Amino acid sequence: MASAPSPTPGGYSVTPTEPLVRHTAGRAVVRPPLPVKLVIAGGFGVGKTTAVGAISEIEPLTTEAAITEVAAGVDDLSHTPRKTTTTVAMDFGCITIDPTLKLYLFGTPGQERFGFMWDDIVEGAVGGLVIVDTRRLDDCYAAVDYFEHRRIPFAVAVNAFDGHVEHSLEEVRWALDVSEGVPVLVFDARERGSVRDALLVVLEQALARTEG
Amino acid sequence: MADGRTPRGAGEDGVVPVGPAPAVRPFLVTAGRVAGAGEAASGRPMPVETQLVATATGLDELDRLSFEQHDIVAACRVPQSIAEIAARLRLHLNVVRVLAEDLRAAGQLSVHVPDSGVTHDASVLRRLIDGLRAIPDSRGVLRDSD
Ligand SMILES: Nc1nc2c(ncn2[C@@H]2O[C@H](COP(=O)(O)OP(=O)(O)OP(=O)(O)O)[C@@H](O)[C@H]2O)c(=O)[nH]1
Numbered sequence: 366m367a368s369a370p371s372p373t374p375g376g377y378s379v380t381p382t383e384p385l386v387r388h389t390a391g392r393a394v395v396r397p398p399l400p401v402k403l404v405i406a407g408g409f410g411v412g413k414t415t416a417v418g419a420i421s422e423i424e425p426l427t428t429e430a431a432i433t434e435v436a437a438g439v440d441d442l443s444h445t446p447r448k449t450t451t452t453v454a455m456d457f458g459c460i461t462i463d464p465t466l467k468l469y470l471f472g473t474p475g476q477e478r479f480g481f482m483w484d485d486i487v488e489g490a491v492g493g494l495v496i497v498d499t500r501r502l503d504d505c506y507a508a509v510d511y512f513e514h515r516r517i518p519f520a521v522a523v524n525a526f527d528g529h530v531e532h533s534l535e536e537v538r539w540a541l542d543v544s545e546g547v548p549v550l551v552f553d554a555r556e557r558g559s560v561r562d563a564l565l566v567v568l569e570q571a572l573a574r575t576e577g
Numbered sequence: 578m579a580d581g582r583t584p585r586g587a588g589e590d591g592v593v594p595v596g597p598a599p600a601v602r603p604f605l606v607t608a609g610r611v612a613g614a615g616e617a618a619s620g621r622p623m624p625v626e627t628q629l630v631a632t633a634t635g636l637d638e639l640d641r642l643s644f645e646q647h648d649i650v651a652a653c654r655v656p657q658s659i660a661e662i663a664a665r666l667r668l669h670l671n672v673v674r675v676l677a678e679d680l681r682a683a684g685q686l687s688v689h690v691p692d693s694g695v696t697h698d699a700s701v702l703r704r705l706i707d708g709l710r711a712i713p714d715s716r717g718v719l720r721d722s723d
């Protein structure tokens with residue numbers, strides 16, 4: 366099916382092919398694309414970087430992000446919550462949809478705890494993909510909780526390492542206790558088409574949210 | 578901003594830093610500022626996908642900019658996200674946020690913070706879906722239409 370150009374409120378359709386350029390003082394200034402962000406989360410070594418790399422048009426880049434962690438309990442003297450700032454490596458890639466629209470994929474660092482310290486990365490994301498290794502289901506609880514509490518549309522993708530999963534999707538759904546509407550699927554983080562389809566499921570979730 | 582132009586610490590011995598920036602660098606580069614500047618009007622930090630583009634003024638004044646400021650404006654001839662600039666120039670994300678805000682105030686950089694109402698709009702999501710569907714898998718096979 367050829368993708369139809371999106372209609373605008375004005376009743377005409379726009380299909381950009383070239384970036385918009387403005388010439389000021391003899392210099393060309395390019396109008397940036399609208400950046401849309403998806404977050405790829407999950408425990409250590411589940412295949413987040415692999416998934417980003419499989420579909421990104423650039424080699425995944427890594428940057429250091431500061432996360433603020435609020436420790437459980439309070440400081441004995443000041444009675445304020447203890448905050449510590451940790452620096453974590455976060456990697457990301459992107460897909461240019463057209464000159465005016467670009468999808469960014471941010472992989473959160475694998476950690477058991479996935480608290481509100483991730484807001485710096487996740488703020489404004491249209492959706493999330495939680496990658497799961499069925500041998501270590503516990504590792505992704507925090508990510509599932511995070512997206513559910515933030516009401517961010519997401520899907521759970523079981524990475525079939527070497528074509529094997531240790532639990533059926535029904536078992537994974539039960540073990541993670543995800544809400545009924547959350548898609549749970551199997552994918553291969555190394556396969557571009559497989560990652561594409563998993564991202565499509567997330568975007569369909571986000572779209573359904575706008576319509577529902 | 579004049580006193581914000583600190584010497585390039587790691588570069589004094591002529592060695593180009595290759596690893597992640599040491600923890601102390603962010604404070605040198607931003608003259609100790611860590612918060613306040615770099616926050617969007619909402620009071621939240623600029624999202625990591627915020628787009629930065631050099632302005633005509635910024636490109637004209639490039640020779641007068643020093644170090645990180647110079648490198649950011651030069652790299653932003655092509656629009657880039659805060660995250661891309663941080664990764665490519667090996668700067669901390671928060672350093673890029675602070676410097677981008679300074680450069681914006683000086684008219685040398687334009688900062689495009691995405692409006693989440695627009696990015697979450699159904700028409701934008703449909704364009705993303707159509708665009709992704711057009712990506713072939715590694716064997717060149719397109720996704721089945723449905
Ligand atoms: N056989 C197989 N190996 C995979 C698959 N996905 C990832 N791997 C390997 O598993 C290892 C971990 O994958 P990464 O993509 O680095 O995982 P990650 O989630 O980014 O890991 P952290 O960032 O360290 O949390 C790498 O050696 C990958 O090559 C898969 O589907 N099958």
Ligand SMILES: [Mg+2]
Pocket residue numbers: 413414415456472
């Ligand atoms: Mg990784």
